[in-house]
Amino acid sequence: MKTTLELHGAQTGNCFRAAIALEEAGLSYTPRIVDLSIGEHLRGEHLALNPAGKVPVLVEKEEGREPFILTQSNAIILHAAAKTPVRLLPGNERDRATAIERFFFFVTDVIAVSHAAFSLRASSAQEGQKILADRALATLETAERYVAQAEFMAGETFSAADIAAYTITRSMKSDLPWSKLPNLLAWFDRIEGRPAVKRGLEAFDRVPARIDPGKDKREEKAR
Ligand SMILES: N[C@@H](CCC(=O)N[C@@H](CS)C(=O)NCC(=O)O)C(=O)O
CATH class of the missing domain: 3.40.30.10 (Glutaredoxin)
Structure with a gap:
């Protein structure tokens, strides 16, 4: 069919x-x-x-x-x-669970918080907007630990976690303290260089x- x-x-x-x-x-x-x-x-x-x-x-x-x-x-x-x-989530049960864990880390703890900050941009709640934007940024910085020992966000294979991580890192790129995040930077360049990501x-x-x-x-x- x-x-x-x-x-x-x-x-x-x-x-x-x-x-x-x-x-x-x-x-x-x-x-x-x-x-x-x-x-x-x-x-x-x-x-x-x-x-x-x-x-x-x-x-x-x-x-x-x-x-x-x-x-x-x-x-x-x-x-x-x-x-x-297997292309976006590993076949092994525990590896898959880890990839889903990291996927939701980016989706709920970084992307959703960043979107909430964005939705307040034109409101009078500027203080709230800054708190949320700072929180999203600080949480994203902690992803340095995921790629300190591994090529990708959930281990040695590319996964949905890298997709979730990449687009939000790209949009927050100019605000990140890159000198403190060498592994995140190397990961970002690796993902950015993937032909499928470019397409x-x-x-x-x-x-x-x-x-x-x-x-x-x-x-x-x-x-
Ligand atoms: N949670 C939804 C959010 C979708 C969403 O907010 N899309 C935005 C573009 S990124 C949109 O359609 N904005 C148009 C509007 O809200 O008027 C998703 O992840 O697909």
Whole structure:
């Protein structure tokens, strides 16, 4: 049964994470650009995919079945991991548990806190914003210990933990005290140099396609 994947997204950390996961998993997919600057994510065709009006959204199509829609970047990463065992999560039970532990360390303790800080940026709660931003940064710095003895965030193999860690480290790069974090810096350069990571970062700038709900029908007619 042929399955096709579309990743609707934009140039944001959450979308990059999802695209990198698909690339690292070796899954073929079509990126669909959602232009946040003109509010495409709040229009009917995108809201039909995700009523929350957020990106990324993964649309999985299989002949004879309703499209399967997945919102939440981290669910997309775990779905990609399930489709290609071992590429994003180790096969060994304990190694996998460690990779999931580190994945959630970045997702809940760094990314979520950083997003909470970001959401306060235009509010009057500037003190609260700074507390959260500092906390996210201080927590991220502690990841130095994960890569002090190992190549990757959860040991000797690349995993979903590295994907979660990479995009948030990239966005906080200018605030990190790099001279105190030599292992994190070496890890960052290693991840940045991976071809699949590079492709994931480019996913939403190389494709002119925009969401076009009439497109599938027109293509069907033309066939
Ligand atoms: N927890 C969600 C967050 C999704 C999210 O906040 N996406 C942002 C871009 S990174 C978005 O769609 N923002 C548009 C808006 O909120 O108007 C995920 O990880 O996918």
